Amino acid sequence: MHVGNSVHWTKWTVSILVFVILDVTLGVRINKLQVPEVTHIGNPVVLDCDYSWEETKDEGLVVKWYFNEEKIPVYQWIFSYNLLSGILKGRLNLEYSVSQDKNSKHRALHITKPGPDLSGDYTCLVSSFNNEDRRTKSMLVFVPEKNLDLRQQRIDEEILQVLCSAEGVFPKPDMSLLMGSSEVNGSLVTVEERDGLFDIKARANIPALVSPEEFSCELRIPKANYTVRKEAVYYPGAYGTALIFLLKGQ
Structure with a gap:
């Protein structure tokens, strides 16, 4: 009796499997x-x-x-x-x-x-x-940036302001300012949305320099695995001039 029930359940299970297979065959599959x-x-x-x-x-x-x-x-x-x-x-x-x-x-x-x-x-x-x-x-x-601008200007005899900006970016980007290999402390980053795209700015005030120094601005779009960097060397002088010499991206 026990054997008969096992055979009955086995036949029933096979029937169900065949039905499922046929049903899948008759349909669509991505x-x-x-x-x-x-x-x-x-x-x-x-x-x-x-x-x-x-x-x-x-x-x-x-x-x-x-x-x-x-x-x-x-x-x-x-x-x-x-x-x-x-x-x-x-x-x-x-x-x-x-x-x-x-x-x-x-x-x-x-x-x-x-x-x-x-x-x-x-x-x-x-x-x-x-x-x-x-x-x-x-x-x-x-959407990559339309431009990436890095500038320095003297606020007074004691303070140098470093400015970086980019326009027309999507999705929302990140930005950082570096002096040498270290991020500038106290950097202020602002992002504004305009017509579905983002404008971003970063600025920092640092003590006036007495010798040349390299500054960098790095723009990142993490979701797109996109990074671009602009670098400049600041030469102290009467006009606080700077030389932009390299733009890196990936």
Whole structure:
């Protein structure tokens, strides 16, 4: 009796497994979602949603892309036509095809001119009559500085002021002032947002120098793994002149 029950449960378990396998086979599955973590403003970029689907066993394939928490897709492809809405209007190459397979030809987003407002989460949802699959990844569109300016000026006979500024950066950057290899104590850093971008300034007052000294200003965008540095040598004199001689970046 015990053996019979074991056989009964084994057959039932196998049946369930077969049913689950068939159900997965009949549906869609996202194999890989390719979204660059970081991209440069203005550089065309492709977001690809690679999926598997068996046309002979399923119907009603639809590919949708969502941006952040929006409920309405910013892109939707249903075989012979695609639909756009929201932030991606006018910013996609609708002729782009990622493959020649008619079932996945226009699954990808080819963004021609990404801007910082396109930084965020992208969700690909692939659905059919049988099931659906979705995945989400984030992309950052970073904007480097328009310029990085490092200046020194005499406040009076006793005080030298070091100033550094950068404009039009995204996302929010960090900045530090250095004298030699050490950070200048008491540096004041301010950041202002303007039209979705950030302007940043750093300033510090130090005792007037009697001999040449090297100063550095370092601008960092940690999320983009971006750092740029400007260096200057200050030569004491009647006018407090400085020589800018090196700009480093990565």
